[in-house]
Amino acid sequence: MRAYKPKDDVQKKSYYTDRYWVAPQVPTSQVEDDAVFAADLAAIKAKFDVSEAYIQVEQMVVYIKPEDNYGVLELLRDELGYTQLSEMSAIDWIAKQGQFEIFYQMLSMSKRKRLRIKCFIDEKQAINSVSTLFRSADWSEREMYDMMGTIVNNHPYMKRILMPDDWEGHPLRKTYPLQGDEFAAWYEVDRIYGKEARDIIGPEIRDSAEVDRFDSKRFSRLGHEVPMGYDIKANGEPEKGLEYQEEGGVFMIEKFVEDDAVIIKDRKR
Amino acid sequence: MAQHQVNYTQDGGLPVALTSIDKIVNWGRSNSLWALTYGLACCGIEMMASGASRYDFDRFGTIFRASPRQSEVMIVAGTLTKKHAEFIKRLYDQMAEPRWVISMGSCANTGGMFNTYATVQGVDRIIPVDLYLPGCAPRPETLQYAVMMLQKKIRSEKAGKSQRPKRLL
Numbered sequence: 001m002r003a004y005k006p007k008d009d010v011q012k013k014s015y016y017t018d019r020y021w022v023a024p025q026v027p028t029s030q031v032e033d034d035a036v037f038a039a040d041l042a043a044i045k046a047k048f049d050v051s052e053a054y055i056q057v058e059q060m061v062v063y064i065k066p067e068d069n070y071g072v073l074e075l076l077r078d079e080l081g082y083t084q085l086s087e088m089s090a091i092d093w094i095a096k097q098g099q100f101e102i103f104y105q106m107l108s109m110s111k112r113k114r115l116r117i118k119c120f121i122d123e124k125q126a127i128n129s130v131s132t133l134f135r136s137a138d139w140s141e142r143e144m145y146d147m148m149g150t151i152v153n154n155h156p157y158m159k160r161i162l163m164p165d166d167w168e169g170h171p172l173r174k175t176y177p178l179q180g181d182e183f184a185a186w187y188e189v190d191r192i193y194g195k196e197a198r199d200i201i202g203p204e205i206r207d208s209a210e211v212d213r214f215d216s217k218r219f220s221r222l223g224h225e226v227p228m229g230y231d232i233k234a235n236g237e238p239e240k241g242l243e244y245q246e247e248g249g250v251f252m253i254e255k256f257v258e259d260d261a262v263i264i265k266d267r268k269r
Numbered sequence: 270m271a272q273h274q275v276n277y278t279q280d281g282g283l284p285v286a287l288t289s290i291d292k293i294v295n296w297g298r299s300n301s302l303w304a305l306t307y308g309l310a311c312c313g314i315e316m317m318a319s320g321a322s323r324y325d326f327d328r329f330g331t332i333f334r335a336s337p338r339q340s341e342v343m344i345v346a347g348t349l350t351k352k353h354a355e356f357i358k359r360l361y362d363q364m365a366e367p368r369w370v371i372s373m374g375s376c377a378n379t380g381g382m383f384n385t386y387a388t389v390q391g392v393d394r395i396i397p398v399d400l401y402l403p404g405c406a407p408r409p410e411t412l413q414y415a416v417m418m419l420q421k422k423i424r425s426e427k428a429g430k431s432q433r434p435k436r437l438l
Contacts, residue, residue, distance in 0.1 A: 164352045171386055180386030188354035188389055204390040220399055222418065228435065244421035
C-alpha cells in the first residue's frame with residue numbers, strides 16, 4: 001500500500017511567486033461597440049437573465065443562468081444564426097469558489113462571428129444536455145463528465161468516453177494527482193491479475209531513469225544471461241559473457257575465440 | 270568419375286548434415302519469427318517501415334501477422350494505456366508457445382515521457398519481456414538489431430519441452 005497523501009492541496013505551489021506580479025489581462029470592451037453583438041445580446045436579454053456580457057478578442061462572452069442553457073442555445077441556433085457548437089467543456093474552479101464554469105463556444109457562419117455562452121454550476125449540480133440541439137455536444141458532454149465529473153441531465157448515453165467504465169475519479173479536476181491516485185496506480189494489476197498480485201508485481205516505478213542490474217525479472221541481460229528470477233546478488237553472475245557467435249563460425253567467417261586472439265602493440269609491425 | 274555425378278566423399282558433397290536437435294529446432298524457430306502486428310503509437314510507424322521494402326524484415330523470416338495465433342513474437346510498439354492493458358494480456362495468452370516479446374521504445378519499456386495516471390509504466394507489469402529496445406522512437410535499424418539479438422538469444426536456448434513457459438505470475 002502506498003502512503004496516503006491528502007489530495008486537497010495538490011494545487012499548492014512550492015516555488016516562489018512574486019506577490020506584486022499582476023498577470024497581463026486580455027483587454028475587454030463594451031458590447032455596444034459591435035452592432036451585431038449588441039443586437040444578439042438584446043435578443044438574449046429579452047428572454048433570459050444575463051449577469052454579465054463583454055467582448056474579448058472580437059468574441060462576445062455572455063454569462064447566463066445554468067438552467068437557461070438549453071433555451072439560450074436554442075435561441076442562438078434557430079433565430080440568431082449561430083448554427084455551430086464548435087466546442088464545449090467545463091473549467092474547474094472548485095478550489096476558488098466551489099463551482100464549475102461551463103462554456104459553449106458558438107460559431108455563426110452567416111454573420112462570421114464567434115460567441116461564448118458561460119454559466120457556473122455547483123460541484124454536485126446537474127446541467128441540462130444540449131445534445132438534442134447540437135450533435136457535437138453528445139461526445140463533448142460525455143467527455144466533460146468523464147474528465148470533470150459534472151452531471152448532465154437528459155443525455156442519451158451518459159457513460160465515460162475516454163477512461164474505462166470502471167474507473168474511479170475524474171482526471172482533469174485540479175485535485176486529481178497527475179500520476180494518479182492509488183486506484184489508478186494499481187488499476188491494470190487489479191483488473192488483470194487481482195489484488196493478490198500487488199505484492200508480486202510491486203508498485204509502479206515512476207523514475208524512468210531507474211535501472212537495476214540485479215533485477216533478473218524485469219531486465220534481460222545480454223551477454224551475461226541468467227534465468228528469469230535468478231538471485232544475482234546471492235548467487236553471483238557468470239564471469240564470462242555468453243558468446244552469440246555460431247559454434248565453428250558461419251560460411252567464410254571463423255568464430256572469434258578471445259583466448260586465441262593476439263593484441264598487437266607495435267603498430268608498425 | 271563423370272562430371273554430373275556427385276562425389277560424396279568430397280567436402281560438402283555429402284547429402285548428410287550432422288547437428289543436434291536443439292540446433293535444428295532453434296534454427297527453424299529463429300529464422301521464422303512471425304511478428305504480431307502491434308503498433309500502438311508512433312513506434313508503430315517505425316515498425317511498419319521495418320517491414321516495408323527498404324528495411325525488409327522478410328529476409329529475416331519476420332513476417333507480420335494480424336493474428337496472435339500465427340505469431341511467435343509480439344513487438345509492443347508504442348504507449349500502452351491502462352485501458353488497453355487487459356487486451357495485451359489477452360493477445361499474449363492467445364499466442365502459441367514458445368513466444369517472445371520485444372518491448373519497443375521508451376513508452377513500452379517504462380512508460381517513457383507519459384508519467385501520468387493513464388499509462389502503464391512498462392509492459393513488463395503485464396507480460397514478460399525478452400528484449401527491451403531503447404529509443405523514442407527507435408529507428409528501423411534498431412528494430413532489425415533487436416530481432417537479430419532475439420534470434421541469437423533463441424539459438425542459445427534449449428529447444429526441449431523442459432523449457433519453462435514464461436509467465437509474469
